[in-house]
Amino acid sequence: MILKYSIQRLLMIIPVSLAISVVIFLIVHLLPGDPIDNLIRVGSSPEDRIALTAKYGLDQSLFEQYFLWISQIMTGDFGQAIVLRRPVADLIAQNLPYSLQLGGLAFLFSSIVGLILGIVAWASQKTWGEQFVKGFILLGSTVPGFWLALLMILFFAVNLGWFPVSGARDWTALVLPVLTIGFGGIALVARVTRVALLEVGREDFITLLHAKGLSRPTILFRHLIPHALLPVVTILALRIGWILGGAVTVEFVFGRPGLGSLLIRALGQRDYPVVQGSLLMLALAVMIGTLIGDIAQAAMDPRIREATK
């Protein structure tokens, strides 16, 4: 049943991606400026310009250009970068692992630490433990990521010299970016976990579990946490997009290679195929994230499985 549901949902990605590809294409092409500006040398003639425009098919109608691009994509060909003069697929393949590494680590870090903090806050109600987590949640949801990044670079990288200021040489270069992206995520997950635990804790069935003589840890781990995980999974699935988006700016601030850095550079040069390709990859990642979230929900909650039959 879950399998059938997953396949259905997976197939849905195709039409949605097509719709998104149209939007991406239009936004990219309607931006003022074009890649040819970045190609022609000073002093070249208008004829050179026309020749170049024709070479990259930019003289055709938007309609034709879109169909050319999308039919290439269908065959797995992302096209050729105009300014960077390399296959777009190569550029993505080169940068994607860095983004996945950063995003994945930030995701794991914020979900695990957030969950633990949320549980701690719930378990230590009316003590300093709860106050501490509540303070942290407030801080984490108000402090902007880029500001935190700059602060951490200043303190840990420049003053203490513990981590490199920028780049991606080894794992130490990952610490500050992961912390930056993870910080807000921890606060969010902790808050959702804590609130969910408080809410589920008030339900009749929890009273009845106590009345059965079950111990508090058993009730927490077998019953409360699975319930609290439902909203947490929802929020985490939504956050996959947020984290990738966050990674875009954080890669930039820390001078890391990655899809975000590639995107920002290509955007500056109006390198259409690169911008379109990377945006499409990001959109796909968000959709797959949401899909995984929904499947996880269905796996955890029999009521949702029923509804998806």
Next chain:
Amino acid sequence: MTMLSVQDLGVSIGPIAPLSGVSFQLERGEIIGIVGESGSGKSLTAMGIMGLLPLIGGQIDHGTVEFDGIELTGLSENEYRKLRGGRIGLITQNPMTSLDPLKKIGPQVDAVSRLHLGLDRAGAKARTVELLGDLRIPEPASIYHLYPHQMSGGMKQRIVIAMALGADPDLLIADEPTTALDVTVQAQIIRLLGDLVKQRDLSLVLITHDMSVVAQTCDKVMVMYAGTAVERGPVQDIFDNPKHPYTKALIGCIPHGLSETVRLKGIEGTVPGVAQYPSGCRFHPRCTIAEEVCTRNVPVFETGAKRAAACHFALEAAQ
């Protein structure tokens, strides 16, 4: 043999004292009905006996609760846990919300016998299936694998009852076990509980809104009003000869039951909340025979006697 003896039980939740002066005794094989309108303190009494008040931030303030010779107030949480589910079973009001919606119902029942009787998975399952059969649940072996949302309210309440019976307890506490159910199912569940008490020689505390349920199933009854007990005695005596004006009014509205909306015959007003408990006799603002003393002095509620009525004019009221 006395199964449960509650003496002058009082409960506090933080600064407020929503329950006080509750006393009754229950023998093996007996059913006591606890009746009263919404907010009269029935559930708090049940939670107090189960030792579950900490869940709502409350605690037992004064009085004693003795179960089969064991004093429960001040019992350590670990010892209490052995009794809960093991020797005392709880049945709650709303079967819709009383089961974990993410877990199959069978294993939820198994948990009790595994914990208290030390059964293994297979043994617990066999016991659960047998128990479900005893509770007149059709096809128990396949019901075992259902999730709560796949069952009707009446069926779910039977599952809750099965959980309460999972470890062969001596005492059941049923807090309005039928309020959330269809009228036709209500009668079935009450009959089922009555039969279980006979078959298994249980003691049952049956909390209800409904005086007619008390008349049909209970041996004894305790009437509660505004967080305190007002009258107690054998069912026959209480119905034949109510001594407290409030009990009299209750009996006057048997045909309707005691839903929150039904007005008590001849009594104006509603039950006061914790913050507005009146001084002296808490019933005095609504009592037709109240006198000056009623506003000042709290009437005594005898703890030991078979019959008790918390009224300064109990005898006159009875005439």
